[in-house]
Amino acid sequence: GLLSLPFQVQCADHDSDGSHDLIGTFETNMTQLQRAGDGSLVEFECIHPEKKQKKKSYKNSGIIRIKSCKIETEYSFLDYVMGGCQINFTVGVDFTGSNGDPRSPDSLHYISPDGINEYLIAIWSVGSVVQDYDTDKLFPAFGFGAQVPPSWQVSHEFALNFNPNNPYCQGIQGIVDAYRQILPQIRLYGPTNFSPIINHVARFAAHSAQQGTASQYFVLLIITDGEITDLDQTRQAIVNASKLPMSIIIVGVGEADFKAMEFLDGDSGVLKSLTGEPAARDIVQFVPFRQFKNAPREALSQMVLAEVPKQLVSYYKWQGWAPMKPLEVKKM
Known part of the structure; x- marks a missing residue:
């Protein structure tokens, strides 16, 4: 034919x-x-x-x-999802002192009388879309940059539910509930370190990649007020993660200068580590929340998740991995 x-x-x-x-x-x-x-x-x-x-x-x-001729199938995001690829969604929340005292109405963590703030809107906007691609609806959620009880040591990857052995929250509502409960129990501190939570998710992505199948892809949402402290370590963590089935979404809340976030996004050129090693592919999407303050929630989620399907397909194409279960084409 x-x-x-x-x-x-x-x-x-x-x-x-x-x-x-x-x-x-x-x-x-x-x-x-x-x-x-x-x-x-x-x-x-x-x-x-x-x-x-x-x-x-x-x-x-x-x-x-x-000299040679090969016909290769171009798979889509939908092919991989229909083939059984699970999207594993993890949230990292910035609890550093620059956010302001959560009890003060000026704080980015202040929960208004109608029960929301920019952090919660970002969690809902992104999570409500991503959760449809995850069958178990169990999402690990972490905080960073706060002093946590009982030792009041600063932690950069503490479970929002205070259970390090099982940091999973049931659905997006579970993340929201854990966030609301933990807020009065911690002390906002610093510094703002991204690399521990990126490396945390990367360990799971690396383990999954060893299976050699398009079975799991990891999406990390970091919500931050933008004043990053460990830029060099974060650059290295992103370069390492670019070789794994993983994407990073950074939502910037508040009015801070987000130049460092835009730098990590890599849209203006390939992100490189401090030693000059380039990222294997672009895996970071940065979105400033203030651009969407008065827009419908769908606008934020569309912008935030715009790159993920492309990033997922680019990773599996790079590895040469087809979807796990071939799509059944229904005969008309």
């Missing part, structure tokens, strides 16, 4: 200014090209139509030899 459909190949001399010069063309089909895969000699005369008309002695403008 489709493999025998003819198509024309144009060969041109590439010019950097875009004025490419036609060398010639030839016609073929996929059946012919695929013969190159079994060692057969597949070659075509490259013919320039005008030169052929003008010169009787014209033979060709060169020979095109096909």
Whole structure:
């Protein structure tokens, strides 16, 4: 059927200014090209139509030899999800002192009389979409940058439910409930270190990657007021995580200068570690909450999650992993 459909190949001399010069063309089909895969000699005369008309002695403008030909399936995000890929969603919440005293209405952690703040809106906006791709609806949730009881040591990856052996919350509502309960029990402190929580999720992603299947992908949502302290360690953590089935979403709350977050996003160039090692792929999406303050919640979740499907597909394509269960195509 489709493999025998003819198509024309144009060969041109590439010019950097875009004025490419036609060398010639030839016609073929996929059946012919695929013969190159079994060692057969597949070659075509490259013919320039005008030169052929003008010169009787014209033979060709060169020979095109096909050395190999492969047909590869381009899988979509939906193919992987329908194939059984689980999206594992983890939340990291910034409890550093720069957020302000949660009891003060000026604080980013202050819960208004109607029960919300920017942290809670970000958790709901992103979580309500991501949870549909996770069958068990159990989400690990952590805080960082606070002094926690009973020792009042500063911690950069404490479970929001105070259970380090089982930091999972039941659904997005479970994360919200844990956040509300922990707020009066901790002391906001500092510094603002991202790398511990990125490395925490990366350990799970690395373990999953060893299975060699497209079974689990990890999404880490970090909500922060933006004054990052361990930028160099975070750069290294992101470069390491870029080789794993993992994406990082950073939502910036408040009015701070988010230059460091935009730098981590890597949209203006490839993020590199302090030693110059480049990220294998772009896995960070940064969104400032203030741009969406008066927009519907769906607008924030759309913007925040815009890159994740592409990032998931790019990782599995890079690894050469197909979806686990082939999609069943229903016959019309």
